[in-house]
Amino acid sequence: xxxxxxxxxxxxxxxxxxxxxxxxxxxxxxxxxxxxxxxxxxxxxxxxxxxxxxxxxxxxxxxxxxxxxxxxxxxxxxxxxxxxxxxxxxxxxxxxxxxxxxxxxxxxxxxxxxxxxxxxxxxxxxxxxxxxxxxxxxxxxxxxxxxxxxxxxxxxxxxxxxxxxxxxxxxxxxxxxxxxxxxxxxxxxxxxxxxxxxxxxxxxxxxxxxxxxxxxxxxxxxxxxxxxxxxxx
Amino acid sequence: xxxxxxxxxxxxxxxxxxxxxxxxxxxxxxxxxxxxxxxxxxxxxxxxxxxxxxxxxxxxxxxxxxxxxxxxxxxxxxxxxxxxxxxxxxxxxxxxxxxxxxxxxxxxxxxxxxxxxxxxxxxxxxxxxxxxxxxxxxxxxxxxxxxxxxxxxxxxxxxxxxxxxxxxxxxxxxxxxxxxxxxxxxxxxxxxxxxxxxxxxxxxxxxxxxxxxxxxxxxxxxxxxxxxxxxxxxxxxxxxxxxxxxxxxxxxxxxxxxxxxxxxxxxxxxxxxxxxxxxxxxxxxxxxxxxxxxxxxxxxxxxxxxxxxxxxxxxxxxxxxxxxxxxxxxxxxxxxxxxxxxxxxxxxxxxxxxxxxxxxxxxxxxxxxxxxxxxxxxxxxxxxxxxxxxxxxxxxxxxxxxxxxxxxxxxxxxxxxxxxxxxxxxxxxxxxxxxxxxxxxxxxxxxxxxxxxxxxxxxxxxxxxxxxxxxxxxxxxxxxxxxxxxxxxxxxxxxxxxxxxxxxxxxxxxxxxxxxxxxxxxxxxxxxxxxxxxxxxxxxxxxxxxxxxxxxxxxxxxxxxxxxxxxxxxxxxxxxxxxxxxxxxxxxxxxxxxxxxxxxxxxxxxxxxxxxxxxxxxxxxxxxxxxxxxxxxxxxxxxxxxx
Numbered sequence: 091x092x093x094x095x096x097x098x099x100x101x102x103x104x105x106x107x108x109x110x111x112x113x114x115x116x117x118x119x120x121x122x123x124x125x126x127x128x129x130x131x132x133x134x135x136x137x138x139x140x141x142x143x144x145x146x147x148x149x150x151x152x153x154x155x156x157x158x159x160x161x162x163x164x165x166x167x168x169x170x171x172x173x174x175x176x177x178x179x180x181x182x183x184x185x186x187x188x189x190x191x192x193x194x195x196x197x198x199x200x201x202x203x204x205x206x207x208x209x210x211x212x213x214x215x216x217x218x219x220x221x222x223x224x225x226x227x228x229x230x231x232x233x234x235x236x237x238x239x240x241x242x243x244x245x246x247x248x249x250x251x252x253x254x255x256x257x258x259x260x261x262x263x264x265x266x267x268x269x270x271x272x273x274x275x276x277x278x279x280x281x282x283x284x285x286x287x288x289x290x291x292x293x294x295x296x297x298x299x300x301x302x303x304x305x306x307x308x309x310x311x312x313x314x315x316x317x318x319x320x321x322x323x
Numbered sequence: 324x325x326x327x328x329x330x331x332x333x334x335x336x337x338x339x340x341x342x343x344x345x346x347x348x349x350x351x352x353x354x355x356x357x358x359x360x361x362x363x364x365x366x367x368x369x370x371x372x373x374x375x376x377x378x379x380x381x382x383x384x385x386x387x388x389x390x391x392x393x394x395x396x397x398x399x400x401x402x403x404x405x406x407x408x409x410x411x412x413x414x415x416x417x418x419x420x421x422x423x424x425x426x427x428x429x430x431x432x433x434x435x436x437x438x439x440x441x442x443x444x445x446x447x448x449x450x451x452x453x454x455x456x457x458x459x460x461x462x463x464x465x466x467x468x469x470x471x472x473x474x475x476x477x478x479x480x481x482x483x484x485x486x487x488x489x490x491x492x493x494x495x496x497x498x499x500x501x502x503x504x505x506x507x508x509x510x511x512x513x514x515x516x517x518x519x520x521x522x523x524x525x526x527x528x529x530x531x532x533x534x535x536x537x538x539x540x541x542x543x544x545x546x547x548x549x550x551x552x553x554x555x556x557x558x559x560x561x562x563x564x565x566x567x568x569x570x571x572x573x574x575x576x577x578x579x580x581x582x583x584x585x586x587x588x589x590x591x592x593x594x595x596x597x598x599x600x601x602x603x604x605x606x607x608x609x610x611x612x613x614x615x616x617x618x619x620x621x622x623x624x625x626x627x628x629x630x631x632x633x634x635x636x637x638x639x640x641x642x643x644x645x646x647x648x649x650x651x652x653x654x655x656x657x658x659x660x661x662x663x664x665x666x667x668x669x670x671x672x673x674x675x676x677x678x679x680x681x682x683x684x685x686x687x688x689x690x691x692x693x694x695x696x697x698x699x700x701x702x703x704x705x706x707x708x709x710x711x712x713x714x715x716x717x718x719x720x721x722x723x724x725x726x727x728x729x730x731x732x733x734x735x736x737x738x739x740x741x742x743x744x745x746x747x748x749x750x751x752x753x754x755x756x757x758x759x760x761x762x763x764x765x766x767x768x769x770x771x772x773x774x775x776x777x778x779x780x781x782x783x784x785x786x787x788x789x790x791x792x793x794x795x796x797x798x799x800x801x802x803x804x805x806x807x808x809x810x811x812x813x814x815x816x817x818x819x820x821x822x823x824x825x826x827x828x829x830x831x832x833x834x835x836x837x838x839x840x841x842x843x844x845x846x847x848x849x850x851x852x853x854x855x856x857x858x859x860x861x862x863x864x865x866x867x868x869x870x871x872x873x874x875x876x877x878x879x880x881x882x883x884x885x886x887x888x889x890x891x892x893x894x895x896x897x898x899x900x901x902x903x904x905x906x907x908x909x910x911x912x913x914x915x916x917x918x919x920x921x922x923x924x925x926x927x928x929x930x931x932x933x934x935x936x937x938x939x940x941x942x943x944x945x946x947x948x949x950x951x952x953x954x955x956x957x958x959x960x961x962x963x964x965x966x
Binding site for chain 1: 324325326327328329332333336337852853855856857858859860861862863864866958959960963
């Protein structure tokens with residue numbers, strides 16, 4: 091492909107099968123897709139259609155049985171676990187349906203977490219200030235600057251999801267992956283979150299979002315439909 | 324970075340971890356306390372053994388002894404100037420101890436012949452002395468003023484104990500009389516007006532204790548101060564003891580004999596007996612010159628009675644007088660004895676832990692020494708009696724030593740043991756004097772057992788050459804041993820007890836590992852989702868494992884720090900705590916009436932504490948190992964999938 095460098099994601103023939111006891115459950119049966127840098131792609135499908143699994147494969151959280159994923163032109167599926175961790179840390183941000191914030195940490199600490207993971211202990215003192223400033227800036231942009239010292243359980247659902255988005259963006263990843271980011275919110279809050287994600291996309295963020303809600307998918311620049319483990323064109 | 328950060332957050336914000344911290348703290352606390360006290364025991368035993376024998380012991384087999392000891396010591400110093408610091412001959416014999424006037428008292432003792440102050444360079448003998456503890460170089464001839472001062476203080480402490488035993492004073496004693504007595508006392512003692520007023524106020528308060536009792540300790544402290552002051556005055560000024568004795572006497576009378584002691588209190592009886600013995604000792608020292616003069620007079624009269632015809636009654640009276648005076652006599656430095664503190668009947672301990680001495684300096688004892696150095700016909704073997712004046716007592720804190728040993732001047736025992744130099748009629752030495760052992764102190768820095776063995780081997784070489792040059796130095800084999808070899812049975816026993824104790828505690832402490840394991844495993848299961856999140860934001864498996872290993876280590880560190888601090892404070896204050904336990908619950912592990920240690924050892928070695936803390940941290944990591952591996956193996960997707 092001539093414009094390989096422009097492709098944020100190139101997935102080829104991804105297959106994944108889960109084993110449940112004796113039966114095998116093929117979830118993905120050969121999915122190929124490309125996402126250009128700066129694109130907003132929505133993946134829709136019924137629940138159980140394998141959209142979350144696809145997202146996890148794209149974000150290197152899971153490995154496919156067959157097929158390959160290339161991020162920014164680099165084939166990631168064949169890399170060592172350590173390198174995949176590093177890519178995940180620096181270049182991919184995840185937003186989950188259930189926020190998945192760490193209850194022991196406050197808002198600022200949750201957002202700082204990817205920054206900490208990327209910083210060895212010895213480097214921490216020299217980077218601490220910069221990372222804190224970066225986290226503060228993102229939280230400010232998300233309207234959470236009053237909530238820095240709050241624990242997740244003290245926040246509303248929308249606030250929690252905004253913290254999760256801030257965390258996902260902390261390391262300025264090239265790719266933001268969102269798994270039903272509005273699925274656990276009421277429609278008004280859901281719309282606000284979606285608006286937020288769109289605004290990041292407009293600022294240039296590559297965004298892949300999984301949803302089962304076609305109306306939400308409408309917001310995307312491109313919609314892919316997953317059915318029975320294959321993409322419908 | 325996140326590993327340390329998260330492990331600390333978990334430690335602070337997961338209350339379940341507190342239990343693990345507590346478990347570790349308890350184990351470390353227990354371990355540190357027990358090991359420190361046991362170490363204290365071993366130290367005391369070692370110090371006692373070294374206090375008696377020095378670092379290296381040269382000892383011939385049997386009882387014949389070793390001649391030319393001074394020459395041999397000189398040779399050793401010449402051969403090993405870098406190793407031998409000091410050496411001193413030592414004599415050991417057995418005998419029976421009796422007290423004049425106490426027909427029923429007899430006690431088998433081991434008699435040590437020692438050279439003072441030479442011995443102090445070799446052993447730590449001086450540390451156990453009581454009456455000469457303030458002196459730099461104790462010997463068999465301390466200045467009489469100092470001895471008097473020490474005796475007055477001793478009587479004071481016995482008196483305090485007696486007053487405690489007596490309890491409440493009678494209500495009848497007149498406050499005015501007491502105040503007057505206090506003024507008289509303080510004036511004679513040369514106290515300042517402020518001190519005098521304080522003392523008078525105290526005495527009044529003490530007298531009125533029925534209404535407003537002052538704290539007991541204050542009473543004791545004031546007593547102690549009073550007698551301490553008297554002792555000081557006596558030691559400083561040769562003319563004062565008379566006044567002080569007078570005062571002590573009056574004080575005794577007013578405080579003690581003014582009240583009818585309860586006859587059915589045997590402890591009180593013992594204390595009063597001790598007081599009267601102590602007074603006898605004090606008189607003996609104080610009136611030493613007068614006694615000598617009287618003896619001279621009586622002896623002169625006896626000689627006159629021999630030349631001139633006198634009535635047998637008169638002669639009887641004189642010899643009776645002489646034997647009484649002999650009993651009171653304060654003998655010269657060659658005829659003095661230091662008693663082991665713990666010989667049956669010579670001292671006792673009150674339930675409060677106070678040591679009360681009945682045999683004190685100034686009193687006389689008779690030693691029947693078995694002349695073990697004597698060879699030849701056994702049918703003529705009979706003990707050599709000799710009277711000694713008590714000059715001090717000594718404790719090593721090991722009861723098997725303290726209850727058996729008395730110490731007399733080396734040369735005196737040599738003669739009594741038939742090991743002194745044998746002369747022919749012309750006065751020429753036929754056979755030189757002998758000793759039973761030579762005790763050697765090595766140079767500082769050579770104290771380790773391995774180094775001591777090297778020193779011992781060197782000394783053995785010197786001995787072989789020396790024995791070649793002096794074939795009559797010893798008729799039997801000579802053994803050169805380190806003190807540890809010599810005391811292997813005693814030290815080894817305690818050391819193996821300590822090892823056993825540590826082992827048992829280590830097994831018990833392994834429960835802490837299980838505790839950490841269970842708690843961390845629970846946390847890992849609870850934190851499944853968080854582990855998924857961490858992996859999603861880029862944490863590696865090793866990193867996730869690191870969080871939990873660090874968590875385990877942090878539990879170990881915090882728990883052991885708490886336990887170590889707690890253990891340190893308990894050990895440092897173990898005696899007050901023990902006393903308090905005894906008072907409130909009546910439960911005493913350490914009965915001061917039985918044990919010769921007044922105090923439970925209360926030293927904490929830094930090395931021990933560091934070792935225990937390190938072991939606790941290792942235990943924390945060990946307990947965290949399996950949960951950490953499990954956390955690392957978790958697949959992020961599986962961890963995140965379900966809500």
